[in-house]
Amino acid sequence: MQHQPRKHRILPLLTLLIMLLPLSSMAADDSTLFTEGISILIKGNFKEKQLAIQQIAASGDSRARGLLQALLEGKLYRIKKDDTLVFAEITDSRAHIRSALGGENLGEIKKRKLKKITINNGLRTSLKSSLARIDLSSPDPAVRLQAVNLLIIGLSPKDSGLLTNLLETETDDSVREELLTAMNIAALRGDDHGAAVTALKQLHGNLSPAVRNEISSLLNKENLDESLQKEALLVQRSIQSKVSFFGLVEKLFFGLSLGSVLVLAAIGLAITFGVIGVINMAHGELIMLGAYTTYVIQQLMPNSIGLALFLSIPAAFLVSGLTGIIIERSVIRFLYGRPLETLLATFGISLILQQTVRSIFSPLNRSVATPAWMSGSIQINPILSLTTNRITILIFSLLVFAGLYLLLRRSSLGLQVRAVSQNRAMARAMGVQAARVDALTFGLGSGIAGIAGVALAQLTNVGPNLGQAYIIDSFMVVVFGGVGNLWGTLIGGLTLGVANKFIEPWAGAVLAKIIILVFIILFIQKRPQGLFPQKGRAAE
Amino acid sequence: MKSTLLAATLGCALAIGSVFTGHARAAETIKVGVLHSLSGTMAISETTLKDTMLMLITEQNKKGGLLGKQLEAVVIDPASDWPLFAEKARELIEKEKVAAVFGCWTSVSRKSVLPVFEELNSLLFYPVQYEGEESSKNVFYTGAAPNQQAIPAVDYLMNDMNVKRWVLAGTDYVYPRTTNKILEAYLKSKGVADADIMINYTPFGHSDWQSIVSDIKKFGSEGKKTAVVSTINGDANVPFYKELGNQGITADTIPVVAFSVGEEELSGIDTKPLVGHLAAWNYFMSVDNEVNDAFIENWQSFIKSEKRVTNDPMEAHYIGFSMWVKAVEKAGSTDSTAVQEAIIGVTVPNLSGGYSAMMPNHHITKPVLIGEIQEDGQFEVVWQTSGMVAGDAWSDFLEGSKDLISDWRSPLSCGNFNVKTGECSGSK
Numbered sequence: 001m002q003h004q005p006r007k008h009r010i011l012p013l014l015t016l017l018i019m020l021l022p023l024s025s026m027a028a029d030d031s032t033l034f035t036e037g038i039s040i041l042i043k044g045n046f047k048e049k050q051l052a053i054q055q056i057a058a059s060g061d062s063r064a065r066g067l068l069q070a071l072l073e074g075k076l077y078r079i080k081k082d083d084t085l086v087f088a089e090i091t092d093s094r095a096h097i098r099s100a101l102g103g104e105n106l107g108e109i110k111k112r113k114l115k116k117i118t119i120n121n122g123l124r125t126s127l128k129s130s131l132a133r134i135d136l137s138s139p140d141p142a143v144r145l146q147a148v149n150l151l152i153i154g155l156s157p158k159d160s161g162l163l164t165n166l167l168e169t170e171t172d173d174s175v176r177e178e179l180l181t182a183m184n185i186a187a188l189r190g191d192d193h194g195a196a197v198t199a200l201k202q203l204h205g206n207l208s209p210a211v212r213n214e215i216s217s218l219l220n221k222e223n224l225d226e227s228l229q230k231e232a233l234l235v236q237r238s239i240q241s242k243v244s245f246f247g248l249v250e251k252l253f254f255g256l257s258l259g260s261v262l263v264l265a266a267i268g269l270a271i272t273f274g275v276i277g278v279i280n281m282a283h284g285e286l287i288m289l290g291a292y293t294t295y296v297i298q299q300l301m302p303n304s305i306g307l308a309l310f311l312s313i314p315a316a317f318l319v320s321g322l323t324g325i326i327i328e329r330s331v332i333r334f335l336y337g338r339p340l341e342t343l344l345a346t347f348g349i350s351l352i353l354q355q356t357v358r359s360i361f362s363p364l365n366r367s368v369a370t371p372a373w374m375s376g377s378i379q380i381n382p383i384l385s386l387t388t389n390r391i392t393i394l395i396f397s398l399l400v401f402a403g404l405y406l407l408l409r410r411s412s413l414g415l416q417v418r419a420v421s422q423n424r425a426m427a428r429a430m431g432v433q434a435a436r437v438d439a440l441t442f443g444l445g446s447g448i449a450g451i452a453g454v455a456l457a458q459l460t461n462v463g464p465n466l467g468q469a470y471i472i473d474s475f476m477v478v479v480f481g482g483v484g485n486l487w488g489t490l491i492g493g494l495t496l497g498v499a500n501k502f503i504e505p506w507a508g509a510v511l512a513k514i515i516i517l518v519f520i521i522l523f524i525q526k527r528p529q530g531l532f533p534q535k536g537r538a539a540e
Numbered sequence: 541m542k543s544t545l546l547a548a549t550l551g552c553a554l555a556i557g558s559v560f561t562g563h564a565r566a567a568e569t570i571k572v573g574v575l576h577s578l579s580g581t582m583a584i585s586e587t588t589l590k591d592t593m594l595m596l597i598t599e600q601n602k603k604g605g606l607l608g609k610q611l612e613a614v615v616i617d618p619a620s621d622w623p624l625f626a627e628k629a630r631e632l633i634e635k636e637k638v639a640a641v642f643g644c645w646t647s648v649s650r651k652s653v654l655p656v657f658e659e660l661n662s663l664l665f666y667p668v669q670y671e672g673e674e675s676s677k678n679v680f681y682t683g684a685a686p687n688q689q690a691i692p693a694v695d696y697l698m699n700d701m702n703v704k705r706w707v708l709a710g711t712d713y714v715y716p717r718t719t720n721k722i723l724e725a726y727l728k729s730k731g732v733a734d735a736d737i738m739i740n741y742t743p744f745g746h747s748d749w750q751s752i753v754s755d756i757k758k759f760g761s762e763g764k765k766t767a768v769v770s771t772i773n774g775d776a777n778v779p780f781y782k783e784l785g786n787q788g789i790t791a792d793t794i795p796v797v798a799f800s801v802g803e804e805e806l807s808g809i810d811t812k813p814l815v816g817h818l819a820a821w822n823y824f825m826s827v828d829n830e831v832n833d834a835f836i837e838n839w840q841s842f843i844k845s846e847k848r849v850t851n852d853p854m855e856a857h858y859i860g861f862s863m864w865v866k867a868v869e870k871a872g873s874t875d876s877t878a879v880q881e882a883i884i885g886v887t888v889p890n891l892s893g894g895y896s897a898m899m900p901n902h903h904i905t906k907p908v909l910i911g912e913i914q915e916d917g918q919f920e921v922v923w924q925t926s927g928m929v930a931g932d933a934w935s936d937f938l939e940g941s942k943d944l945i946s947d948w949r950s951p952l953s954c955g956n957f958n959v960k961t962g963e964c965s966g967s968k
Contacts, residue, residue: 046922072913073813074914120912120920120922121701121791121792121795121816121818121912121922122700122701122818124791124792124816125792128792136638145856152943173850209761209762212762213761213762213763217763250754251751254748254750254751254754257750260747261748268766358579358583360924362587363578363583363584363587364584364587364804364807364808365775365805365808365809366808367808367809367810369810370782375785375786375813376785376786376788377786377787385787385788387750387783387786387787387863388786389782389786390750390786452554459747459779459782460747460775460778460779461775461778461779461808462808463584463775463808464583464584465581465584465745465775468581469745469747469775500748501750501751504751504752505751505755507739508741508937509741509742509743509746509752510712510741510742510743513743532752
């Protein structure tokens with residue numbers, strides 16, 4: 001039943017296809033077009049391949065789509081010996097091959113006996129547009145939408161008839177909208193003033209970049225009709241105000257996402273530095289250990305990247321947490337109350353950890369794969385899209401914050417930690433084992449740093465220097481937010497992130513960092529306790 | 541400040557500990573200095589070059605050494621600490637009495653050791669692409685000068701891919717700044733308008749690329765074909781390419797051509813979002829010829845891993861080392877002055893299937909290759925210059941350097957001779 005409406009669509013589509021094809025190629029016989037294209041594809045250089053692709057696409061052969069798709073994905077190979085075209089699935093040094101023309105299975109072969117049919121960017125573009133033209137009749141609305149998008153570029157006023165035909169049979173709303181936009185653009189390119197003015201009226205507030213370019217090129221035209229110019233300016237203004245609004249939304253999102261990374265990196269430090277007052281210069285390296293844990297777990301289970309990522313969270317917490325406890329028990333506990341010596345000792349530890357990782361994993365960066373659900377972006381409208389990895393990390397950091405907050409507020413460990421941090425002597429008098437609490441608190445802060453490492457492994461390099469990049473930012477956030485206050489870290493981190501992103505566009509990335517740093521220095525002069533000063537005895 | 545001081549001291553201690561004098565031989569040897577960071581931030585790139593040098597020296601010894609003597613590598617770790625580079629260079633030359641030094645990666649480290657090599661009249665072979673605007677009697681630049689990498693890449697984009705708008709994105713230090721200055725002047729000389737060039741600098745190790753990539757996207761959505769010319773260095777590349785992929789910028793909409801991303805860097809990246817982006821180098825591991833095959837085989841068996849890749853700076857060391865060997869044989873001695881005279885004009889095979897020659901300006905001739913990144917982390921060559929390109933020490937596109945030439949042959953023997961005034965300013 002669902003097939004019924006689609007059949008009607010085929011006729012106008014075919015007309016469209018024919019219009020789009022180069023005339024010369026239509027003259028030749030279709031099957032020779034295909035075989036000729038294939039032989040050029042095997043032997044030709046990039047320029048010849050370009051023609052071959054057009055020929056193959058124009059041939060209308062049923063194998064064309066699969067062939068072009070495989071070529072685009074880099075799965076099309078030829079056997080070096082006899083130039084047979086094959087689809088190949090490569091695993092290590094072996095390849096599983098299938099005939100590209102006949103489709104029959106040809107078994108396995110050594111990878112070295114195959115040669116890939118290579119393409120470059122130019123070919124990639126023409127492959128995509130060839131595929132899109134075939135795809136105008138695709139059952140998938142998303143594919144049709146993209147096909148229409150590609151059409152807009154080469155549109156002329158003559159095409160409006162075809163577009164009307166397409167519109168009549170189109171059922172999907174977003175594709176209809178795109179088709180209407182295409183028709184309006186076609187009208188703008190034509191000579192009919194009345195049609196152009198109506199088209200402009202309909203384009204009010206349309207955010208598609210094609211429309212924006214069309215209108216600015218219209219306005220640049222010489223001896224433009226006055227009424228048309230007035231209307232065009234009006235439309236441009238309406239689009240412009242929308243663009244700047246969404247620009248603001250985008251900036252805010254960028255800022256929050258940068259802030260969430262800062263919060264994640266700093267929150268472990270907020271505990272070790274804020275609660276037990278240890279200046280831990282090895283904090284960055286604990287983050288790094290978390291990132292390497294992610295890498296190792298992914299190596300152990302290469303086929304389920306998503307699951308590996310989830311397992312990495314507790315694993316990284318344990319690895320970094322235990323390392324933290326070892327550091328605390330073996331070094332830091334002898335240095336309580338001597339901040340300068342703690343600083344130097346932990347800095348030494350950070351260098352040791354870095355060089356250890358260099359010796360074990362080599363100084364080269366390791367690659368951590370991103371699961372499919374974390375790559376790409378969510379398209380809100382043509383000019384605003386939010387990247388999914390950033391959204392995930394934003395949510396993740398809020399969850400970590402909430403979890404940590406609950407732990408400190410609601411659990412008995414949290415109570416003891418707060419008691420020790422507020423008044424060590426009194427807490428001990430009440431039977432709290434201060435030394436044990438110190439070790440656990442340090443372990444907790446370090447473990448959280450490890451979790452931050454899991455998130456950072458998705459954003460940046462996993463290498464021995466990972467930690468150094470975040471240590472200064474982490475201290476900045478904690479000091480700005482107020483030592484010993486988790487809320488301060490959250491608000492401080494997000495504020496710094498947003499401020500950074502609003503300064504960046506007009507000052508540049510380098511200057512933005514400097515301005516933020518200067519601002520914090522001045523702020524600390526005025527309010528040495530940070531945004532949210534800690535109350536109680538520890539503050540004195 | 542305290543922390544950097546401490547780092548320096550610790551680095552020193554580490555470096556002194558790692559002086560490696562090889563096997564104590566009774567017979568006389570020729571010492572070759574290897575000055576690459578094995579710890580600190582630059583270890584990521586430079587460790588491989590140290591291994592390359594050890595391999596080349598081992599091979600030369602198997603062939604019977606040089607002038608009837610065995611070669612001996614003296615490896616010192618300057619720990620990514622620029623002042624330490626100068627100190628260690630002095631140690632290599634004065635204490636270890638090395639015949640030549642192969643080393644340095646960053647321009648800062650090269651500038652730091654330069655006065656030492658000039659003062660003690662020793663030889664440095666520098667294997668990395670750099671910004672040009674320098675020519676020293678004691679330094680041989682075997683990496684690419686801007687006209688051997690940046691300018692051909694821009695030509696390719698302009699002529700073959702019809703790029704009309706340009707984003708010049710770089711890390712904020714001397715190499716990107718100078719290269720972009722040259723490129724900007726070059727683009728303007730080709731009639732590109734100011735509005736069609738966007739220049740952007742970011743700090744070292746920048747990891748939050750959201751707004752910059754979004755700006756690039758907007759810049760590229762204005763109807764004209766846009767490309768990014770990237771001099772972004774080191775670690776900042778991974779988050780940059782990831783962000784490009786996530787924001788939906790693919791190589792066929794806005795291609796990125798990079799000058800600092802090679803096979804080694806790609807081996808630490810998830811390459812899926814990068815496929816189709818470009819890099820310009822003078823050598824790719826994927827180049828198909830016998831010399832290169834042999835080199836890769838030697839390398840992988842020397843390093844005992846079939847997964848290790850080769851890259852452009854390694855080839856530069858290969859060329860530089862062969863040139864030095866040939867020049868020493870020609871001069872019949874390892875004396876610096878004799879080798880300096882002998883090496884000009886020396887021609888050796890490179891790994892891209894041609895021959896490279898040492899020019900009188902101490903730069904070499906190389907082919908320029910443009911490659912597209914493939915899913916397996918290798919490059920597919922999509923374009924290359926028809927012949928060798930000679931390195932130009934002083935760019936023709938910068939005010940103040942276009943009248944300068946460099947020629948270390950006597951009687952001129954000058955690194956920055958001004959053809960207009962007829963004067964040699966600076967070093968002789």
